[in-house]
Amino acid sequence: MSTPPQYWSLDAATLLAALEARTTGLGATEAAQRLRIAGPNRVDAGHHGPWAAALGSQARNPLLWLLLVAAAISVGVGEVTDAIVVAAILVFGTAISLLQDVRAGHALERLRARTAMRSTVLRDGAPLEVAATAVVTGDVLVLAAGSLIPADAVVLETRELIVGESLLTGEPFPVDKHAGPVAADTPLAGRTNVVHMGTSVRSGSGHALVVATGGATAFGQVAKQLAHRSPATDFELGLRHFGYLLLRAMLALVFVVFAASAIRGHAPIEALLFALALAVGLAPEMLPAVLATMLSGGARRMAKRGVLVRRLEAIENLGNMDVLCTDKTGTLTEGEVRLASSTDAAGVPAPEVLRLARDNAALQAGIVNPIDRAIVAAAVDQAAPLPRKLDEIPFDFTRKRLSVLMDRGGASPLLVTKGAFESVLAVCTAVREHAGVVPLDDAALAAIRARAGAWSREGMRVIAVASRAWPDTTVARGAEAELVFEGFLCFRDPPKAGAAEAIDGLRALGVRVKIVSGDHREVVRHVGARLGFVRDEVVTGAELAQLVDTALWHVVERADMFAEVDPMDKERILVALSHGGHVVGFMGDGINDAPALHAADVGISVEGAVDVAREAADFVLLQRGLDSVREGVLEGRKTFANTMKYVLTTESANLGNMLSMAAAALFLPFLPLLAHQVLLNNFLSDIPSTTLSTDRVDDEMLQQPRGWDLGFIRRFMIVFGLLSAAFDGLTFVLLTMWFRVSPAAFHTAWFVESLLTELLVLLVLRTQRRCWSSRPHAALWGSTLVVAVAAFAIPMSPAGSLLGFVPLPTVQWLALAAIALGYAITIEAVKRPLQRWIARPRPPRRGRFSAPAPMHEPRRRAHARR
16 A cells, blocks of 8 residues: 555545545554554654754764864874873763753653644544544544644545645645645645645645655655754854854964964974863863753753743743733633623624524534633523534634524525624624614614624623525635624623733733734723733734834834734734844734744743644643743743853853963963863863752842843953953962972962862852852752862872872962962952943944843843744
């Protein structure tokens, strides 16, 4: 059994026979057997298990190759000790990074499994929900609005099926799908009888026969040629440009040090190894491991708070978010929509209007939304049985209405339409009154609109019901015309208890909340007032459509409430906010939210969301509400703050040590440290940094969004690096002019002093408070103490002589400890005024990456969008 070539040109019967399938679907045993043979329905291009991904990441690390080059040179010139030390550091450093990467990969896979996509298929003639990876060739997919299509399939039957295919074809407009073969030479975009993996159902319903899964799909073929890579987050862009900054510094350092050593007459190979070691010493080689630990740890802590992370890199964007756009239903309101009244056009209670709405809601084949559930629940006492359904015009976000054709026992079928008030009213030409059906004149229109407006101002959502007799048993969109207005349905969905407090909590964190809703302007205004929105301005989708982009940028900055918007309006709002320099989050769960979730820097959905929304999101909430978002924001800020601790403390200390060693090489007849001693120093000083993911973060560091600022990082590195180099210079003078030590003793003393100062600067600069008032985590304390003890123990151990170290007299040990302590006291005394000076706003430099805001202050600059 195999899929025939050009399957889109075959009729259904031929295709079913070729695939040994049936319109009623496969049997459970049959499907399981096919799954064993074909394997999971998954596109593997660009997807690897945690071990393979971690090994690939390590292989792409340029520092690893730099160390390999250094080891090879050492072996080539007979420096066996250097080669052994470099190899040992290489093995241990890579092993630590590898284990951290694997742990992070396993954590992410477990989280993704909790939000894995599921699909509905026919098995043994009945609909069954299965994991999307379990779909096999020959399965019959049951398609409905909001579904992500899990495989390539040929349409067997449809009801107004409309599919968005921009992922594959690039065309922004959705496509009508229908059964029936097309010509064999029809290109992919023109195959109206085929639905493809990765595309989504916008509206309608249908059944489709799976013809290809996994890598055999059209999406899989594209993925094999170009493995998918999500756009870089703001944090990733900052990290990338930070890497470019270090690369320039490393290249300059290698050239200067090598030239200086050559001038002093040092052996060229020895000078080259020393220069390479200094370059490696400047680089934060443990940063990938530290980041992996921080992000996976953050994801685990967020999962405990009900926030599942689908993309680790987005965690720090969540922390940097300063605007959150959200729908109101279920997030800001209770989400339990209740029918408040069903009335005729005159506002008089009318059970018949409820009955028509119940028949429409119960018989429609699309997504069962809260409105439909509320209608059916309110009509539970209706004695009349459901009529027989004949046909349907599914809901879409252009028409904003849904129609069902039904046989209610009359002379002809009845078409019942319900939907957004104005959208239904627009296709009505008559109104039902007590005396019968009369034309819908201007006076009647004004009275109907006045009643709807009054209810909307009370915070009720108003939808309209209309009907008409229809002469046929099938129906198309053109039938929604010349309808009779039957009446109103009014629904209440009060603000959620605690929603106002949650909004205030986000505002206190510097996150501005904006309501973006498809509801009527007055409903949104009423809810906003109840939730404490001070400005009562509400901008509608119609008003947005009149604005050019430059005007829109100003409007979205000013307004906090948007109503009557469609999916494209939501996307425009987010793009405009991003253009204004904001890191923008969007929270949604419907089909209409997918474009906005893709456009947002931070996409947030909920566990019960439609497939297309959940798959587009970076985070999935197990419980709908802003409290979970607030917890996620705090966790993202903690992760970012601890990342910046590593970058700032490690790089300033590294730069100071590298500058001082480069300067010392100009004045000493020998190298201040041997290459393997530089690498060992750097390796040991990085060990405590790997525990920063668990470190405590001061409350003041969590109060505002923060971001990358390379100017701040560069100035911080230089200022504190020069301070570190000054104390290294004091050590240099003490050792050469006071103690007049031998080269081996100089190496030992310099090694211990530089290692101690790096450890101390981490403890002092990890907080803006006085270091004794902000306690580090026990893991950081413990690892720092262990490395400090090792700094003194290594020179006095048997391994010390192999590394070129010698024991020092007690007085020299005490002198080194005094210098390190003096360094820590000085840094503690000057860190606040220096950081304030470093943080002063400066005019931006053209051509330089500037992220939103430094670690120390709220974000002020425009950022690069995801």
